[in-house]
Amino acid sequence: MAFVITQNCCTDASCVPVCPVDCIHSTDESEQYFINPAECIDCGVCEPECPAEAILPDTEPGLEKWLELNATFSAQWPNLTVKKPSPADADEYKGVPDKFDKFFSPEPGGN
Numbered sequence: 135m136a137f138v139i140t141q142n143c144c145t146d147a148s149c150v151p152v153c154p155v156d157c158i159h160s161t162d163e164s165e166q167y168f169i170n171p172a173e174c175i176d177c178g179v180c181e182p183e184c185p186a187e188a189i190l191p192d193t194e195p196g197l198e199k200w201l202e203l204n205a206t207f208s209a210q211w212p213n214l215t216v217k218k219p220s221p222a223d224a225d226e227y228k229g230v231p232d233k234f235d236k237f238f239s240p241e242p243g244g245n
């Protein structure tokens with residue numbers, strides 16, 4: 135079992151410093167974080183830290199898409215070890231419908 139980060143992620147990064155195994159991954163340019171399910175020890179301490187309620191246990195129903203996305207991109211992107219400053223517009227993206235489909239890039243900063 136692991137936890138997964140869903141589209142409500144606002145990259146506030148409050149989850150990063152509490153993770154005891156540094157298994158939260160992203161890039162400097164991405165507006166989405168992911169948890170590596172092979173590294174997550176299921177401690178659950180990140181879940182209440184997220185101000186956007188984007189972190190859920192993988193036992194929640196309907197998370198198939200997010201299980202795959204977390205596994206795929208956490209394996210490709212570096213893990214985060216320190217909390218970076220929250221984006222200035224982090225609050226604007228909390229709860230935006232279809233945020234992931236509208237804004238996610240698998241190659242952030244590319245093109």
Ligand code: SF4
Binds near residue numbers: 136156174181
């Ligand atoms: Fe890290 Fe624990 Fe959250 Fe897994 S559940 S991502 S190990 S803080």
